[in-house]
Amino acid sequence: MTAQGMKRGLTSYGDAEFSLFLRKAFVKAMGLSDDALARPIVGIANTFSDYNACHGNVPKLVEAIKRGVMLAGGLPMEFPTISIHESFAYPTSMFLRNLMAMDTEEMLRAQPMDSVVLIGGCDKTIPAQMMAAASADVPAVFVPVGPMLVGHHRGETLGACTDCRRLWSDFRGGRITADEIDAVNGRLAPTAGTCMVMGTASTMACIVEIMGLALPHSASIPATHADRLRSAEASGRQAVAMAESGGPKPSEVMTRAAFRNALVVLQAIGGSTNGLIHLTAAAGRLGIPIDLDEVDALGREVPVLVDLKPSGRHYMEHFHWAGGVPRLVHELADLLDLDARDVCGTSLRERLAQLDTRDAQDVIRPRSDPINAGGSMAVLRGNLAPRGAIIKQSAATPRLLQHTGRAVVFDSVDDMAARIDSPDLDVGADDVLVLRNAGPVGAPGMPEAGYLPIPKKLATQGVKDMVRLSDARMSGTAFGAIVLHMTPEAALGGPLALVRDGDSVRLDVAGRRLDLLVDDAELARRRQDFEANGARGAAPVPTRGYAALFHRSVLQADEGCDFDFLVPGRGSR
Ligand code: FES
Secondary structure, three states: OOOOHHHOOOOOOOOHHHHHHHHHHHHHHHOOOHHHHOOOEEEEEEOOOOOOHHHOOHHHHHHHHHHHHHHOOOEEEEEEOOOOOHHHOOOOHHHHHHHHHHHHHHHHHHOOOOEEEEEEOOOOHHHHHHHHHHHHOOOEEEEEOOEOOOEEEOOEEEOOOHHHHHHHHHHHOOOOOHHHHHHHHOOOOOOOOEOOOOOHHHHHHHHHHHOOOOOOOOOOOOOOOHHHHHHHHHHHHHHHHHHHHOOOOHHHHOOHHHHHHHHHHHHHOOOOHHHHHHHHHHHHHOOOOOOHHHHHHHHHHOOEOEOEOOOOOEOHHHHHHOOHHHHHHHHHHHHOOOOOEOOOOOEHHHHHHOOOOOOOOOOEOOOOOOOEOOOOEEEEEOOOOOOOEEEEHHHOOHHHHEEEEEEEEEOOHHHHHHHOOOOOOOOOOOOEEEEOOOOOOOOOOOOOOOOOOOOHHHHOOOOOOOEEEEOOOOOOOOOOOEEEOOOOOHHHOOHHHHOOOOOEEEEEOOOOEEEEOOOHHHHHHHHHHHHHHOOOOOOOOOOOHHHHHHHHHEOOHHHOOOEHHHOOOOOOO
């Protein structure tokens, strides 16, 4: 039988009894009694950081979780891990996700704990913790920090960060003044908590809830509400039950059925495209492949039902009062595997039987009246994306989903930033903006640069959306006819590297195609040129530290951008 509590994972001194003696001597320095040290130990991963405003309520959550653990007779042991905020991560938060996953995994393994409560929220934190939990396989309960409350400005409801982008575009286009954008800046994020639209943070919170890794409603209770603390307390209690019984372990909850349910919900909530990368990475840790063709097939079958920005109108607090994920399960019942079980051992079917659906609401639509019958995300293939590309069609201008235009190419994020607003840029509203060398290796870290700004001279003419292509990601909060995750990326010789200014590009979302209309002989000539001269615009190859490890080991978007050596059986890239 595996050792429990303080006897777990003893430090190697060659004498187990001495190791335990020494461990107890040090832990007693914190005033703990022998009675406390004999209890089941629940680790609590504290991701509070002054650099992570979204996690501003974490100290209160830790307190509530500890209360739950102690009320149930366990010993809570709080420990820090890396915390990542979207706006405070250079060069991009995705560059650090795998580092947080490694940190969390190794701390779960290195420190004695019978179960763990993982507090996550801002975009990359829950994904990193899912990857870590899957690999360490310590019984785990997730506690999302919860969404912010909405802001208000001149009678309008505002939310980070769909409205950040929309109003910034209005400012760039000269439709609002510098004074007004300053006022808006103070109103977009009025409380602690994660962005309150259906961005990546909300998406991942819904995903851990539907997968049964978090308690019901924990995705949507606002960060500042008392119910958020009660949910945290209940999570602490549940972690003690799991510590005592030894399970379920993440590998028993994160099953193939649970991942499929997550993909159904991802489509139905109009979830972030980043969610697909993160799910692929977490599933990869357990040897479960996420097949892009299956994702696309689900997209055709599963309508978007949740009326939240950026696909719809409302915000997370409205989703919560409408019934949140449990109410959505009610609408999607026939598309989900209802036998999937959560950390409490309860199946979705059993939860559904207890659900009260009497509240009137218009945020979670019935199947007969979807936001978008054709799903949220579509997978594109074609000579520009042999291993696939993604478009969030529910958050795009419909007329641009079938479009052929002239390519205007930027070789890197820096090149784009330098030229996009130049009055000399040869660009029209029907052109296709192309950004390359913004993928996992080329940028590095696959920044959220796929939401290329509309060139200023077009923005001032009122142009609000254009077809944009890249090997980058985009924020889940963004809106536009934007093709992302083109794989393989340009820096590794993907066809995106061969596009030139003036080429014709055809986007055909209905046909699931993305093609460069250039003949094969010309493409072969360009390929020779690329092989001889390498990628123009890719970042220099780093030679030391984490950057070198990242460059050597990061996988492409269709493999979740995990590191090759962290995926069982993957071998080197
Ligand atoms: Fe943290 Fe949006 S910046 S969730």
